[in-house]
Amino acid sequence: xxxxxxxxxxxxxxxxxxxxxxxxxxxxxxxxxxxxxxxxxxxxxxxxxxxxxxxxxxxxxxxxxxxxxxxxxxxxxxxxxxxxxxxxxxxxxxxxxxxxxxxxxxxxxxxxxxxxxxxxxxxxxxxxxxxxxxxxxxxxxxxxxxxxxxxxxxxxxxxxxxxxxxxxxxxxxxxxxxxxxxxxxxxxxxxxxxxxxxxxxxxxxxxxxxxxxxxxxxxxxxxxxxxxxxxxxxxxxxxxxxxxxxxxxxxxxxxxxxxxxxxxxxxxxxxxxxxxxxxxxxxxxxxxxxxxxxxx
Amino acid sequence: xxxxxxxxxxxxxxxxxxxxxxxxxxxxxxxxxxxxxxxxxxxxxxxxxxxxxxxxxxxxxxxxxxxxxxxxxxxxxxxxxxxxxxxxxxxxxxxxxxxxxxxxxxxxxxxxxxxxxxxxxxxxxxxxxxxxxxxxxxxxxxxxxxxxxxxxxxxxxxxxxxxxxxxxxxxxxxxxxxxxxxxxxxxxxxxxxxxxxxxxxxxxxxxxxxxxxxxxxxxxxxxxxxxxxxxxxxxxxxxxxxxxxxxxxxxxxxxxxxxxxxxxxxxxxxxxxxxxxxxxxxxxxxxxxxxxxxxx
Numbered sequence: 394x395x396x397x398x399x400x401x402x403x404x405x406x407x408x409x410x411x412x413x414x415x416x417x418x419x420x421x422x423x424x425x426x427x428x429x430x431x432x433x434x435x436x437x438x439x440x441x442x443x444x445x446x447x448x449x450x451x452x453x454x455x456x457x458x459x460x461x462x463x464x465x466x467x468x469x470x471x472x473x474x475x476x477x478x479x480x481x482x483x484x485x486x487x488x489x490x491x492x493x494x495x496x497x498x499x500x501x502x503x504x505x506x507x508x509x510x511x512x513x514x515x516x517x518x519x520x521x522x523x524x525x526x527x528x529x530x531x532x533x534x535x536x537x538x539x540x541x542x543x544x545x546x547x548x549x550x551x552x553x554x555x556x557x558x559x560x561x562x563x564x565x566x567x568x569x570x571x572x573x574x575x576x577x578x579x580x581x582x583x584x585x586x587x588x589x590x591x592x593x594x595x596x597x598x599x600x601x602x603x604x605x606x607x608x609x610x611x612x613x614x615x616x617x618x619x620x621x622x623x624x625x626x627x628x629x630x631x632x633x634x635x636x637x638x639x640x641x642x643x644x645x646x647x648x649x650x651x652x653x654x655x656x657x658x659x660x661x662x663x664x665x666x667x668x669x670x671x672x673x674x675x676x677x678x679x680x681x682x683x684x685x686x687x688x689x
Numbered sequence: 690x691x692x693x694x695x696x697x698x699x700x701x702x703x704x705x706x707x708x709x710x711x712x713x714x715x716x717x718x719x720x721x722x723x724x725x726x727x728x729x730x731x732x733x734x735x736x737x738x739x740x741x742x743x744x745x746x747x748x749x750x751x752x753x754x755x756x757x758x759x760x761x762x763x764x765x766x767x768x769x770x771x772x773x774x775x776x777x778x779x780x781x782x783x784x785x786x787x788x789x790x791x792x793x794x795x796x797x798x799x800x801x802x803x804x805x806x807x808x809x810x811x812x813x814x815x816x817x818x819x820x821x822x823x824x825x826x827x828x829x830x831x832x833x834x835x836x837x838x839x840x841x842x843x844x845x846x847x848x849x850x851x852x853x854x855x856x857x858x859x860x861x862x863x864x865x866x867x868x869x870x871x872x873x874x875x876x877x878x879x880x881x882x883x884x885x886x887x888x889x890x891x892x893x894x895x896x897x898x899x900x901x902x903x904x905x906x907x908x909x910x911x912x913x914x915x916x917x918x919x920x921x922x923x924x925x926x927x928x929x930x931x932x933x934x935x936x937x938x939x940x941x942x943x944x945x946x947x948x949x950x951x952x953x954x955x956x957x958x959x960x961x962x963x964x965x966x967x968x969x970x971x972x973x974x975x976x977x978x979x980x981x982x983x984x985x
Contacts, residue, residue, distance in 0.1 A: 407856060417711050495939060498852035501797035531854035533829070556794035558827035560703060643791060 397476040400484045403491070403531060409482070414533060418445035422534035424525050426453045427466030429474045432569035432578040435687055436538040439566055441479025444535060448482045449475040450528045455488050456499075457520030484532070491527075499523050500553050508645040509545040509658055510669050513635055521546040522553050529554065529561055536562040540569065541684065542577045544656060544671045548642065567685035570597070577670065578689065592632050592661070596670040599625035600657045601683060603639075604672055607651045608680055614639040614649050621657070635660035635667065642675055653680065693772040696780045699787070699827060705778070710829060714741035718830035720821055722749045723762030725770045728865035728874040731983050732834040735862055737775025740831060744778045745771040746824050751784050752795075753816030780828075787823075795819045796849055804941040805841040805954055806965050809931055817842040818849050825850065825857055832858040836865065837980065838873045840952055840967045844938065863981035866893070873966065874985065888928050888957070892966040895921035896953045897979060899935075900968055903947045904976055910935040910945050917953070931956040931963065938971055949976065 400406045413420060421440030425433055429451075440447040451471050453464035472483050500523045511518040525546070529537050537554075539547040551563040569578045574594035576582060582593060603621040611617055618637055625634065640647050642654035654675035661668050674680050696702045709716060717736030721729055725747075736743040747767050749760035768779050796819045807814040821842070825833050833850075835843040847859040865874045870890035872878060878889060899917040907913055914933055921930065936943050938950035950971035957964050970976050 403854060411856070414710060415713050495848070496852055497798045497801060497940075498849045499797040499799075501795040502793045503795075505793060527852070527854045530826070531856070533856075552791070553794045556792055556823075558699060558823045560707070560827070560829075644793075 397480050398482045403486050406484045419535040420446045422448040422532045422537045424450045424528040427451045427471055428580040429471045434478045435569050436566050437478035437480050440538050446481045448532050449480040451485045454524035500526055505644045513667055518545055518549055522549045525550045526553050534561055536564050538564050538566055540566050542568040544673045567687050569687040572688045589631055592629050593668055595628035596659050600672050603657050612650045632661040632663050635662040693776050694778045699782050702780045715831040716742045718744040718828045718833045720746045720824040723747045723767055724876040725767045726874055730774045731865050732862050733774035733776050736834050742777045744828050745776040747781045750820035796822050801940045809963055814841055814845055818845045821846045822849050830857055832860050834860050834862055836862050838864040840969045863983050865983040868984045885927055888925050889964055891924035892955050896968050899953050908946045928957040928959050931958040
C-alpha cells in the first residue's frame with residue numbers, strides 16, 4: 394500500500410494538483426466533513442477502483458453546519474480509513490483558510506435549494522453545494538462521488554456541475570444501510586441507542602410501503618403519503634415527522650400524482666437531531682426493485 | 690499566422706480542451722458577448738503575449754442582457770479580429786446549449802452584486818459573473834483577462850474565482866479609451882453621434898476632478914461628489930446622471946470618507962442606454978497618477 398499523500402491546506406495542494414493534472418492520470422474525488430465511516434469508505438473504494446488517483450478532502454464546512462456546531466472528527470483516523478480504502482491523496486483545511494473575512498460567493502439554485510432538507514435548516518443545501526463545488530473546482534477530478542443517502546445534495550451538486558460547465562462526472566453511489574436496522578450509515582446517527590435506531594429504520598420501511606403502493610397502481614400523492622404516515626407514526630416515540638412529501642426529482646417541487654422521476658422524502662426530528670431519508674426513483678427498474686442499497 | 694481553431698459548441702470544445710490541458714501549455718482566455726472591437730483586441734493581445742494559447746469565447750450571454758434584447762454580432766468578423774490579435778482557439782455557443790430548460794445555477798455574491806451597475810439593471814452582475822465563471826470552468830485557463838471598463842464585473846469575477854478555489858489568475862487590463870473623447874471603447878457606444886460621445890467623455894473628466902480633489906486632501910465623500918456633479922451636470926443634455934457614488938472597492942458599499950481602496954463610479958442614462966464609468970483606485974500610485982488607461 395503506497396502511503397497516502399497528506400496535504401494540510403489548499404495553498405499547499407495547488408502545486409501538487411497541477412503536477413497531477415499534467416500527468417494525465419484519471420482522478421476521483423470524495424469531499425467529506427471528516428469523521429469518516431463505512432459509507433465514506435464505499436465512496437472511496439469505488440473511486441479507487443475507477444481512477445488512477447483518489448483524493449479525499451476533509452473539512453467540516455462551516456456554512457452547512459448549524460452556527461456554533463463543533464463537528465467532532467479526528468484527522469489521523471480519517472487519513473487511516475481513507476488510505477485503507479484506496480485514497481492516494483488527503484487534503485485538509487480549516488475555517489481560516491476556507492472562509493477569510495472577504496469571502497462572498499455562494500451557489501444559488503433558486504427555489505429547489507430551499508425545499509427538502511433545506512426547508513428545515515435554511516441554506517443547508519446552499520452550503521453543501523457551494524462547499525462541494527469549491528472542492529471540485531480546486532481538485533478538477535475526472536469524477537466525483539456522492540452518496541445517495543443525501544439525495545438533495547447529490548442531485549443539486551450534479552445540476553451545478555452540469556450548469557457551470559465543469560468537466561467532471563458526478564457519480565451517485567447507493568445509500569449504505571445497516572442490514573439489521575436499515576438505518577443509513579451516518580456520523581450523526583452513530584451515537585443513538587438501539588431503540589432509537591429502530592425508529593430511524595422505520596422511516597425507510599414506511600417509504601418502501603409507499604413505493605409498493607405506487608408500483609401497485611396508486612397515483613394520488615395524498616393517498617400514498619397518508620398510507621406511509623399511517624404506517625410510520627405508530628413506530629415513532631422519541632422522533633416525530635417533520636415532513637413527508639412526494640416531489641419531482643428535478644426541482645423538488647411537490648407533485649399531486651406520482652410520475653417518474655420522483656422522490657419520496659421524509660424528515661423526522663426530536664427537536665435537536667433531524668434525520669432525512671428518501672427513495673429517489675428515476676426509472677421503471679428502480680420503481681420495480683427499489684433504488685440500489687449497499688447493505689453492510 | 691496559424692489559423693485559429695474555431696469550435697462551434699461547448700460539447701465539441703470538451704475533447705479539444707482536454708487535449709490542450711494534457712499538453713501542459715499555458716492558456717489565457719477572454720470571454721466575450723461577441724461584436725469584438727479594439728478593447729477586446731487589447732485583452733487578446735495581452736493574453737497572446739503571456740500564454741502559449743489564447744481562447745476567445747463568443748456568446749451573447751442572455752442572462753446579462755435585457756430580456757428580448759438581440760445582441761448584434763457577426764461571428765466571422767469576431768473570429769477574424771481574434772485571430773489577428775493572436776487567439777488560437779475561438780469557442781462559440783448559443784442559447785439552446787447554454788440555457789437548456791433545466792438550467793438552475795447562479796453565482797450569488799450577496800449585497801455587493803446589487804450595487805453599482807446592478808442597481809440599475811437588477812441581476813446584471815449575477816448574469817455577468819455566472820457567465821464568466823461558466824466559461825472559466827469550461828476552459829480552465831491559466832489566466833483570464835477582464836477589462837477595467839467594467840469595474841464591477843472584473844472585481845466580482847476575481848472574488849468568485851478566489852472564493853470558489855478555481856486555479857486561475859484573473860488579470861485586470863486597463864480601460865481602453867479614445868484619445869480624442871476619453872470615451873471607453875464599447876460595442877454599445879459605437880453608434881452614438883459625436884456630440885453625444887462628448888457627453889459620455891465628460892463623465893471621465895468629471896471623475897478625474899474628484900480624484901484630484903481627494904489627492905489634494907479632500908476626504909468627505911459628500912463634498913467630493915458634489916464637486917463632480919457640479920462639473921458634470923452642465924455638460925449633459927441627452928443623458929442625465931442615474932447615480933454618482935464613492936464606494937469601497939471590496940463590497941461596493943458607499944463610504945462617507947474617501948480611503949483606499951475605493952471606486953468613484955457614475956452611471957448616466959437617456960432612459961434606454963445606460964453608460965457606466967469609474968475610477969478604481971487601490972494604491973497611492975493610482976491616486977497620484979489615475980488608474981492606467983490604454984489610449985487609442
